[in-house]
Amino acid sequence: MTRPELRHDVRITDTTLRDGSHAMDHQFSEAQVRDTVRALDRAGVEVIEVSHGDGIGGSSFNYGFSRTDEMTLIAAAREEATTAKIAVLLVPGIGTADDLRRAHDAGAEMVRVATHCTEADVSPQHFGVAHGLGMETVGFLMMAHRTSPEDLAAQARIMVDAGCQAPYVTDSAGALLMHEARARFEAVVAEVGDEAWVGYHGHQNIAMGVANSVIAQEVGVRYIDGSLCALGAGAGNSPTEVLAAVFDRLGVDTGLDVLAMLDAAQEVVQPYLPRWPKMDRNAIVQGWAGVYSSFLLHAERAAERYKVPAHDILRRCGELGYVGGQEDMIIDVALTLAGERAS
Amino acid sequence: MTRPELRHDVRITDTTLRDGSHAMDHQFSEAQVRDTVRALDRAGVEVIEVSHGDGIGGSSFNYGFSRTDEMTLIAAAREEATTAKIAVLLVPGIGTADDLRRAHDAGAEMVRVATHCTEADVSPQHFGVAHGLGMETVGFLMMAHRTSPEDLAAQARIMVDAGCQAPYVTDSAGALLMHEARARFEAVVAEVGDEAWVGYHGHQNIAMGVANSVIAQEVGVRYIDGSLCALGAGAGNSPTEVLAAVFDRLGVDTGLDVLAMLDAAQEVVQPYLPRWPKMDRNAIVQGWAGVYSSFLLHAERAAERYKVPAHDILRRCGELGYVGGQEDMIIDVALTLAGERAS
Structure with missing residues (x-):
């Protein structure tokens, strides 16, 4: 699988409707999903992720039951998006190849296959299925602080060789300090940057998500994740509307309309927040001690x-x-x- | 005036009880001030700033009236602190030399004289008064994004020549991106770093306060500000408890007890917050457009x-x-x- 052409300097994926599912205790309604997708699509977001927080198939006693069947949410998202692609998360062991086929049938055009940072070898089967379905592919190397830059690059290589178009440095614990993030970005870009795009998914547990995103772009990372109002696990993700403002100030083209992003966060997402994600003691401890957000x-x-x-x-x-x-x-x-x- | 000896790699000043006064609409009670100072002092914070948000003398129709006379709050803070020094903010034109004498009499041991980043020449009189009173001195060059690194260094030189022991790069708008902050830190350190300490005061309007603090320390800045729960103007200041956790992870000695800082934020400050400072549309616009927080x-x-x-x-x-x-x-x-x- 070759990587897709980029339309902008950075390809932003908004994960309000997936990572935010954790912060919503998986209680998204179809109306919330429709409103959010419409606002993101209008503001120029290229990829919108919609799934249970723990990926498709995550609705369960162990991970928490979804209020609305996620296939219904994916189909609703697909209906609302005029240019944005709809992505789903798949964690092997939670989601199955069959879940992926159903998500594809519902309208998902990209799958993000997520494994622990040292277990990329459980991902190839799912990249194969995605390939067969004609879906775009991303690979999440989660808890990326838990292994060395060199090993992370080797794990990214496994994913790319299996057909992954964009392995991600996924800082699930919001623990990566700037020099640690930079070292991982550089190692992965050096290993696979000629064939694949490299991505970054950050959390704000110790306030590093946006800063690491800036560093990521500087060293060649091209896929960057955020959530409106930071809605996501732990202290939340890098807020997509802040990424829009910061990249605008830096002169980095994301294709995003900053004011439309600010409106989407304030007028669409803020009204349904159960609580604004924040750096309270529990969230800071997650970043400090490196705990899954x-x-x-x-x-x-x-x-x-x-x-x-x-x-x-x-x-x-x-x-x-x-x-x-x-x-x-x-x-x-x-x-x-x-x-x-x-x- | 020579600069004081440092006891740690970085000297943290907590400004919950001064910059936080903005977010509290200047309604601090004496009990809140006593509880906060006790918790900060116990956690090892070296300097605690207590004043109206706009500095001593700020209680007025234009800036908002304080609930409690700030001299009462300064005296209460002084009583509670066992090792921390109590600082006050003074903005020439709002506060007067007479206010400074009264603050000193109430127990303030440090003054932070704040001017717009191009107007350091209004500060020397106040540094002179502070010198006469035997107070430590800091100089705030506010809205530091509004002038060049070179000019900021020249302004810092004016302050240091007038007896300022620590000129600050003060990012009042929370607007400085990392490369902009770094350039200002480096220029000021190069100009006055042999005689004075250089400081950094940040806001989180576009999520850069903590990241810029890390860069500051790397390039020789030794005074760094924060607020518990980020309580401060705009999206708030760099949260002091996050600075504690981040510098701990970096192996930079601040003298702070991370768990005690997390407790101070969660158990002392959070209960009295009118609202948790956050990156909402208004705050982000302040960082994006460079507006005084x-x-x-x-x-x-x-x-x-x-x-x-x-x-x-x-x-x-x-x-x-x-x-x-x-x-x-x-x-x-x-x-x-x-x-x-x-x-």
Whole structure:
């Protein structure tokens, strides 16, 4: 698979309707999705991701049930978009090839296959299916702070050789400091930059998402993610409307209309926010200790149930090195901490 | 005046109780100030600024009346601090030499004299008064995006020659992108770095405050400002608790206890927040268009009164180049915009 031509200096993907699903506790309505897609499409966003927070097939006891069937949401998004492409997230082990076929039938034109940063070898099958369906492909190397730049580049190579058009440095914990992000961008661009685009997906847990996006563009990263109002796991993603303003100031062409992006955030998304994503103690601890951002609401629920502070649960999850897919261990950690407190 | 010895790699000043006064509409109570100072002092913060948002003497019709006399707040802060120094802000033209003497008598040990970035020549008298009182001195060069690195360095030179121990690159509009901030830090350090410390005060309007703080430290800036929960004008300041976590991850010694800082933000400041400072449309426009952050609430009030959008008012203020002290012009802009809409 060759990579697509770029229409702008940077290709922005908005993930309000996927990563934001975590912050919404997966309760998006069809009307919210339609309104958000319409506003993003009008403002010039090229790719809009729509899925359960943990990817297609994520609606479950372990990850949280969706309010609306995601195939309904994907189809609604596709109807509203006039130029934007609709993408879905697929985490192998959560979503299946069959889920991907259904998402494609509903209107998804791109799949973003997400694996832990050292497990790219579980992705090739899904890139193969996507290829067969004629879908664009992206590969997420999640928790990218947990491995070296060199290894991350080797993992990106596995994805690209399997047909991935754009491997991503995915900072799921919002933990990457600028020099750490830069080293990873440079290593991945050096390894696959002649054949594929390189992407960056950031979180604001320690306020580095937008800054890392600027560095990413400087060193050759061409796909960059954001969310309106930062709606996403942890302290949220790099706000897409801030990326629009910052790249505008830098003279980097994203194709985005800054005022339309500001309006989309303020007038479409802000009214339905359950809470504005923020750098509170729990979110900062996630960036500081390198904890998967989507653990946030799970840890807060366990904290309430077992009467131990959520930030203690999150720090322990960081010490134990838990990654996406190990959400059930959060209860375990809470029980252990409760036991330690009692004794 | 020689500069003081540093006890850590970076000397953190927390301005929750001064810049945060803007976000609190100047309604701090004595109990809030005591609780905040106690928590900051315990967590190892070296300097705590306490003043009306526009500096001592700011309580007025034009800038907003304080709920509690600031001399009462300064004295309360002084009582609670065991090791931290209490600082006050003084904007010549708002505060007077007499205000400074009273603040000193109430317990202030440092003054931060703030001028527009091209008007350092109004500061020497106040540095002289501070010197006579035996106070430490800092100089704020506000709206630092509005002049070149070279000119900013020349202005810092004026301050240092007048006895300022630490001129600051003060990004009042939260507008400085990383390369713009770096150029200003480097120019000021090159000009005065042998005699004085250089400081940085940032806002999060376009998410650059923390990132610029990291760059500042890298290039020799030694005084860095933050606010708990980002409480401050615009989208708020660089959150001090995030600075603590980030510098900890970088191995830069600030003397701060990260967990105590996280607790201070979460348990002391968050409960009294009128609203969590955030990158909403108005705040982003301030960073994007380079507008003085403390115009935010003034513009929101004018917007409500004259039925024109606050972000339009702020953008017009940016186009017209208004700076701190021109708050009365905000009403003028709102009236003009309302007239344009009517016709």
